[in-house]
Amino acid sequence: MFEIxxxxxxxxxxxxxxxxxxxxxYALLSLGLAVIFGMLNxxxxxxxxxxxxxxxxxxxxxxxLNVNYFAALVLAPIVVGATGIVIERLMLQWxxxxxxxxxxxxxFGLALVIEGLFRHRYGSAGLPYALPEQLTGGNNLGFMFLxxxxxxxxxxxxxxCFATWFIIERTRLGANLRAATENPTLVRAFGINVPRMIxxxxxFGVGLAALAxxxxxxxxxxxxxMGSDLIIIVFAVVVIGGMGSIMxxxxxxxxxxxxxxxTKVFWPEASSTVIFVIMAIVLLIRPAGLFGRRA
Amino acid sequence: MMKRLLGLAALSAALVCGTAHAQQVxxxxxxxxxxxxxxxxIGGPGSVAAxxxxxxxxxxxxxxVKVDMISADHQNKPDVGTGIANQWYDVDKVDMIxxxxxxxxxxxxxxxxxxxxxxxxxxxxxxxxxxGPKCNANTVHWTYDTWMLANGTGKAIVKTGGDTWFFxxxxxxxxxxxxxxxxxxxxxxxxxxxxxxxxxxxxxxFSSFLLQAQSSKAKVIGLANAGGDTINSIKQGxxxxxxxxxxxxxxxxxxxxxxxxxxxxxxQGLTLTETWYWDANDTNRAWTKRWQEERKxxxxxxxxxxxxxxxxxxxxxxxxxxxxxxxxxxxxEMKKLPTDDPLFGKGTVRxxxxxxxxxxxxxxxxxxxxxxxxxxxxxxATIPADEAFRPLKDGNCPxxxx
Numbered sequence: 001m002f003e004i005x006x007x008x009x010x011x012x013x014x015x016x017x018x019x020x021x022x023x024x025x026y027a028l029l030s031l032g033l034a035v036i037f038g039m040l041n042x043x044x045x046x047x048x049x050x051x052x053x054x055x056x057x058x059x060x061x062x063x064x065l066n067v068n069y070f071a072a073l074v075l076a077p078i079v080v081g082a083t084g085i086v087i088e089r090l091m092l093q094w095x096x097x098x099x100x101x102x103x104x105x106x107x108f109g110l111a112l113v114i115e116g117l118f119r120h121r122y123g124s125a126g127l128p129y130a131l132p133e134q135l136t137g138g139n140n141l142g143f144m145f146l147x148x149x150x151x152x153x154x155x156x157x158x159x160x161c162f163a164t165w166f167i168i169e170r171t172r173l174g175a176n177l178r179a180a181t182e183n184p185t186l187v188r189a190f191g192i193n194v195p196r197m198i199x200x201x202x203x204f205g206v207g208l209a210a211l212a213x214x215x216x217x218x219x220x221x222x223x224x225x226m227g228s229d230l231i232i233i234v235f236a237v238v239v240i241g242g243m244g245s246i247m248x249x250x251x252x253x254x255x256x257x258x259x260x261x262x263t264k265v266f267w268p269e270a271s272s273t274v275i276f277v278i279m280a281i282v283l284l285i286r287p288a289g290l291f292g293r294r295a
Numbered sequence: 296m297m298k299r300l301l302g303l304a305a306l307s308a309a310l311v312c313g314t315a316h317a318q319q320v321x322x323x324x325x326x327x328x329x330x331x332x333x334x335x336x337i338g339g340p341g342s343v344a345a346x347x348x349x350x351x352x353x354x355x356x357x358x359x360v361k362v363d364m365i366s367a368d369h370q371n372k373p374d375v376g377t378g379i380a381n382q383w384y385d386v387d388k389v390d391m392i393x394x395x396x397x398x399x400x401x402x403x404x405x406x407x408x409x410x411x412x413x414x415x416x417x418x419x420x421x422x423x424x425x426x427g428p429k430c431n432a433n434t435v436h437w438t439y440d441t442w443m444l445a446n447g448t449g450k451a452i453v454k455t456g457g458d459t460w461f462f463x464x465x466x467x468x469x470x471x472x473x474x475x476x477x478x479x480x481x482x483x484x485x486x487x488x489x490x491x492x493x494x495x496x497x498x499x500x501f502s503s504f505l506l507q508a509q510s511s512k513a514k515v516i517g518l519a520n521a522g523g524d525t526i527n528s529i530k531q532g533x534x535x536x537x538x539x540x541x542x543x544x545x546x547x548x549x550x551x552x553x554x555x556x557x558x559x560x561x562x563q564g565l566t567l568t569e570t571w572y573w574d575a576n577d578t579n580r581a582w583t584k585r586w587q588e589e590r591k592x593x594x595x596x597x598x599x600x601x602x603x604x605x606x607x608x609x610x611x612x613x614x615x616x617x618x619x620x621x622x623x624x625x626x627x628e629m630k631k632l633p634t635d636d637p638l639f640g641k642g643t644v645r646x647x648x649x650x651x652x653x654x655x656x657x658x659x660x661x662x663x664x665x666x667x668x669x670x671x672x673x674x675x676a677t678i679p680a681d682e683a684f685r686p687l688k689d690g691n692c693p694x695x696x697x
Contacts, residue, residue, distance in 0.1 A: 125336040128558025264503035272495035
């Protein structure tokens with residue numbers, strides 16, 4: 001066993017792995033934001049609330065209908081995604097031609113309303129959600145104890161991130177979608193229903209947030225403010241990666257998770273600040289973000 | 296001339312009316328709490344409900360007292376809290392402010408009450424400095440404080456063999472105070488503090504900190520944090536096999552609402568100290584039933600009970616003086632009268648403003664032992680009133696030494 005800066009290497013490997021796991025949450029959430037911004041030009045501040053709704057949906061499905069965790073992993077994103085579609089049809093669709101600020105204000109206001117409603121109904125302390133039995137326990141990797149659930153989170157996150165990137169960047173559907181954001185009139189002329197595609201994209205982005213919420217429910221406190229604690233960090237991740245860049249959001253999510261994990265060892269007090277320091281530096285050097293294109 | 300006469304007549308009429316009403320005492324109480332964020336379940340609307348009960352009960356016995364109540368949200372920001380306190384005391388003619396969870400806000404409001412010579416009764420905040428170096432003649436601290444939590448839980452655990460400690464500490468005034476007070480209690484009883492890690496407030500992922508606590512090999516991991524931070528620590532501790540690995544959590548500030556949020560399967564076996572438990576006796580259960588008429592499906596915390604008891608005692612002092620205007624006089628009267636209310640029983644208010652009553656060491660039940668909703672705790676020990684709180688001479692309160 002050797003030491004790096006006075007920290008045993010085994011401990012350091014453990015922290016790196018944990019950082020990667022946290023990064024998978026950041027990646028999932030920032031991916032949804034990046035998809036929505038890239039395709040709709042909307043800065044979706046409701047994302048944190050929708051992540052929270054995902055966790056609550058998992059709880060309510062279990063509580064009311066006895067739906068287990070794995071079914072909730074599929075159902076909750078669909079249910080919450082459907083509420084996203086309603087929001088898009090009723091409100092967001094009127095804002096695409098306006099300044100970004102309008103979308104930001106609307107979604108921010110919605111986030112406050114949704115959080116307030118959940119707090120009114122369920123209180124602020126939180127609700128219990130147990131680990132699914134199949135995923136309890138863990139393995140000793142020699143340098144750390146890895147709970148099975150964390151391994152599961154990282155696997156799900158990697159699969160979903162890759163699939164999303166693949167669909168948008170490498171399939172015909174994704175090509176249509178990207179074309180529609182560049183020039184909707186022309187794409188419509190080819191007989192493609194652009195508004196419907198945009199609506200479904202928003203629903204999909206919201207579904208991703210809800211999926212992250214279900215993944216978080218067994219390990220994080222399920223409370224109305226769980227989203228607002230996380231959303232600011234996720235926005236920093238998206239800004240660092242470059243607004244609207246899918247691959248940028250994924251890579252920065254994992255990367256920042258690792259950096260934050262290391263900070264928790266060397267200077268724990270600064271672990272909530274380090275991401276914003278990096279954001280400031282990146283914005284100074286590359287205003288469009290690490291992977292962003294200049295507008 | 297006629298105008299002046301009329302004016303005089305009006306003035307004397309007002310004076311006459313004034314004396315006619317002098318029999319009636321008017322009091323205005325402000326419940327200042329966290330209504331919308333992480334502490335809104337331990338204080339918040341539940342504190343307002345408790346205040347309403349206290350006022351209703353008191354007015355029934357004393358029809359000559361008229362009590363008004365208002366409430367507001369301090370959003371856990373000291374500047375917002377002092378802003379509201381200033382307006383309430385100056386413009387809205389509030390005589391007394393109660394509750395104020397979040398030590399940062401409470402310390403700020405305590406200063407305002409002192410400057411304006413009004414009354415401030417703390418139920419929601421924990422910092423023992425409120426009756427220590429920062430004490431003043433206008434502030435009374437009910438329910439609990441960091442010294443009492445540290446001493447109750449810390450001492451009990453060291454005595455049952457948990458003699459090496461590692462702290463997970465929330466990185467702000469309250470966490471530091473709790474860590475300092477608990478560390479002192481552990482060392483004083485023959486234990487040892489092996490280390491600590493300070494985490495930012497409202498952290499969602501504790502795995503890194505838990506791993507550090509795990510590798511410290513300490514027998515006890517002391518959670519010098521509150522609310523969501525405590526819940527996340529324990530929830531993820533279970534996931535990382537902390538308790539299975541032979542280490543034990545000591546929740547230094549855990550409320551009934553936190554236990555409900557964790558669920559008994561995760562929270563079972565946790566040792567904690569509180570000064571009031573809804574299911575402790577028939578009186579508490581009856582009170583809880585009344586409280587639940589407004590807060591359906593919830594269980595009151597000791598903070599809510601403290602709000603009820605604090606208002607009851609305050610109104611007694613006001614009635615004894617027949618006036619609420621002079622804050623220092625009212626607080627002096629509160630210190631003179633022994634406290635006696637259905638929820639906390641008999642007690643005293645010390646010269647430094649600390650209210651003295653017993654504290655209880657609880658252990659969270661196993662899921663199989665819990666017979667109905669809200670059946671959370673086993674009573675493990677009762678800490679008598681004279682041992683539960685910091686001795687008067689150790690607090691460095693200027694009111695005592697000066």
